Amino acid sequence: MFSRQPLTGAVKVPPCNSLLMSIIEFKHVTKRYPESGEALSDVSFAIERGEMAFLTGHSGAGKSTLLRLIPVIERPTRGEIIIDGVPIHALQGRRIPYLRRKLGLIFQDYRLLNDRTIFDNVALPLLITGHNPQDIGRRVRAALDKVGLLRKEKRLPPALSGGEKQRVGIARAIVHKPPLILADEPTGNLDRELAEEIMLMFREFNEVGVTVMIASHDLDLVRRFSRRTLRLEQGRLIGVS
Amino acid sequence: MAFKRKPVFRRGLFRMPLQADTRLADRFKAYLSIQQGSLKQSFGRIWQTPVASSLTIFVVAIALALPVSFHALIQNAREPIEALETTSQISLFLKPELSNDVGRALAEKLKKNPVLKGASLMTKEDGLRELGAYSGFGDALAALSSNPLPAVIIVKPAATDADSVSRLLVELKSLPEADLVQFDNEWLQKLQALLAITERTVMAFSILLGFGVLFIVGNTIRLELQNRHEEIAIAKILGATNHFIRRPFIHSGFWYAILGAVLAWIVANLLILGVQEPVNRLAELYGSPYRLSFLRMGDTLILLSIATLLGVSGAWIVVAHFLRKIDAD
Numbered sequence: 001m002f003s004r005q006p007l008t009g010a011v012k013v014p015p016c017n018s019l020l021m022s023i024i025e026f027k028h029v030t031k032r033y034p035e036s037g038e039a040l041s042d043v044s045f046a047i048e049r050g051e052m053a054f055l056t057g058h059s060g061a062g063k064s065t066l067l068r069l070i071p072v073i074e075r076p077t078r079g080e081i082i083i084d085g086v087p088i089h090a091l092q093g094r095r096i097p098y099l100r101r102k103l104g105l106i107f108q109d110y111r112l113l114n115d116r117t118i119f120d121n122v123a124l125p126l127l128i129t130g131h132n133p134q135d136i137g138r139r140v141r142a143a144l145d146k147v148g149l150l151r152k153e154k155r156l157p158p159a160l161s162g163g164e165k166q167r168v169g170i171a172r173a174i175v176h177k178p179p180l181i182l183a184d185e186p187t188g189n190l191d192r193e194l195a196e197e198i199m200l201m202f203r204e205f206n207e208v209g210v211t212v213m214i215a216s217h218d219l220d221l222v223r224r225f226s227r228r229t230l231r232l233e234q235g236r237l238i239g240v241s
Numbered sequence: 242m243a244f245k246r247k248p249v250f251r252r253g254l255f256r257m258p259l260q261a262d263t264r265l266a267d268r269f270k271a272y273l274s275i276q277q278g279s280l281k282q283s284f285g286r287i288w289q290t291p292v293a294s295s296l297t298i299f300v301v302a303i304a305l306a307l308p309v310s311f312h313a314l315i316q317n318a319r320e321p322i323e324a325l326e327t328t329s330q331i332s333l334f335l336k337p338e339l340s341n342d343v344g345r346a347l348a349e350k351l352k353k354n355p356v357l358k359g360a361s362l363m364t365k366e367d368g369l370r371e372l373g374a375y376s377g378f379g380d381a382l383a384a385l386s387s388n389p390l391p392a393v394i395i396v397k398p399a400a401t402d403a404d405s406v407s408r409l410l411v412e413l414k415s416l417p418e419a420d421l422v423q424f425d426n427e428w429l430q431k432l433q434a435l436l437a438i439t440e441r442t443v444m445a446f447s448i449l450l451g452f453g454v455l456f457i458v459g460n461t462i463r464l465e466l467q468n469r470h471e472e473i474a475i476a477k478i479l480g481a482t483n484h485f486i487r488r489p490f491i492h493s494g495f496w497y498a499i500l501g502a503v504l505a506w507i508v509a510n511l512l513i514l515g516v517q518e519p520v521n522r523l524a525e526l527y528g529s530p531y532r533l534s535f536l537r538m539g540d541t542l543i544l545l546s547i548a549t550l551l552g553v554s555g556a557w558i559v560v561a562h563f564l565r566k567i568d569a570d
Binding site for chain 1: 274275471472475476477478479480481482483485568
């Protein structure tokens with residue numbers, strides 16, 4: 001259902017600062033919370049451009065914390081993070097929005113606006129970047145088509161099933177063609193079949209050049225995709241397979 | 242800086258300014274269309290919550306209508322008082338033993354003085370006739386064997402401000418022919434003083450009520466911010482700048498203020514309409530052509546711009562505070 005048209009329509013190979021640089025680079029990153037101690041301890045890794053990688057570990061292992069550091073929702077206590085060639089551990093506050101526009105973020109709880117139509121939800125990243133209305137209409141429909149929800153653009157999120165909501169979340173994450181997609185437990189609330197469907201969708205994006213990083217505790221699902229997997233345990237990176 | 246993609250190919254230097262201009266014009270166009278769209282949207286939001294919005298708009302309207310109506314009434318009062326001022330005159334009572342001829346000569350002399358607009362003599366006989374006509378003592382006066390009234394010179398000063406008038410009064414008093422000098426317009430000066438006090442008071446209240454508008458709009462925007470907290474958080478995470486988040490709220494503030502101001506304008510004019518008829522009748526009784534006037538164009542513009550300024554600043558202060566708070570979290 002997702003291959004009705006070639007994927008190159010809406011998701012093209014994104015422009016990069018340099019093809020040689022890793023798109024995500026963590027160097028000895030530590031994140032400590034005053035209340036709960038170290039959530040990440042001395043984590044170093046790199047994700048290459050065009051890679052699809054998984055981040056696994058039990059809940060509380062630091063997956064979400066790690067993903068929250070990339071859009072600077074939180075800042076590391078120590079260490080360096082370089083995204084698309086730009087060191088972001090000390091990024092100025094007013095620069096943060098422009099970093100986030102390069103990312104496609106997907107959340108376990110979807111984070112949709114329940115009082116806005118599906119169309120409006122998906123259009124939000126384009127409104128933020130100031131696209132003109134015709135352009136927005138075209139791109140939003142392309143993104144909705146990609147996730148198979150074109151016919152439901154006028155619905156409100158509460159009228160959708162969990163899988164559909166997550167597909168709206170994905171459409172919103174890809175509508176502005178980001179070079180990097182970060183998904184935090186995207187299938188956490190979905191049954192097996194839907195979870196696999198969502199994962200296949202990510203693979204399709206990856207096949208056209210988008211870097212995808214997915215945090216998931218569903219090891220079975222992760223194994224079936226046989227991609228590089230970063231394993232976190234109690235805030236430490238214990239293995240890459 | 243880091244995230245701005247630098248152009249790979251530089252065009253010829255000559256083309257740079259032109260290119261920059263068109264891009265600036267394009268950007269300005271895009272900016273205008275965004276502003277327009279956002280204005281429409283925030284108006285739509287106000288329209289969709291008629292009860293909550295109209296409460297705010299009514300309060301803004303009342304807070305603005307009070308000072309505006311008072312101001313309009315003062316403006317209206319000022320006009321006839323200023324008209325009276327130009328008719329102010331001084332009565333110079335000559336010593337009773339002096340004859341009309343002496344008075345006439347003095348009046349001629351005074352006429353030539355540049356600080357006076359005019360001087361005319363009211364003879365003893367004129368005075369007696371006037372007194373008889375207005376006092377109702379006509380018969381009693383006719384019984385008098387001789388005319389006890391002095392000749393009076395009615396002097397019109399050229400400058401009517403308090404200083405020059407009092408200087409003039411001293412001068413006139415020092416004339417050897419003068420018996421008594423009476424400035425007929427002292428009550429007018431008192432009235433003007435009273436008007437000035439009223440004006441100041443209205444101004445003070447206007448400032449207070451202006452702060453009221455600022456706070457009302459600010460508080461309404463604060464509630465709106467709270468209701469849309471989740472939306473703002475999502476927009477921020479998707480890369481919205483503070484400017485983007487601020488915009489619709491500033492526009493809401495604008496709409497509350499401008500709609501309130503329009504309502505205030507209507508209310509003020511209705512108030513004027515309400516008192517217009519009796520005031521006009523009073524003016525007619527005094528034989529005055531004076532008519533109560535509605536809010537003037539200039540005052541209307543001032544009302545609208547001050548209201549806009551208050552609404553926008555109220556919204557701005559609250560949104561800025563809110564954004565600082567969520568940025569800190």
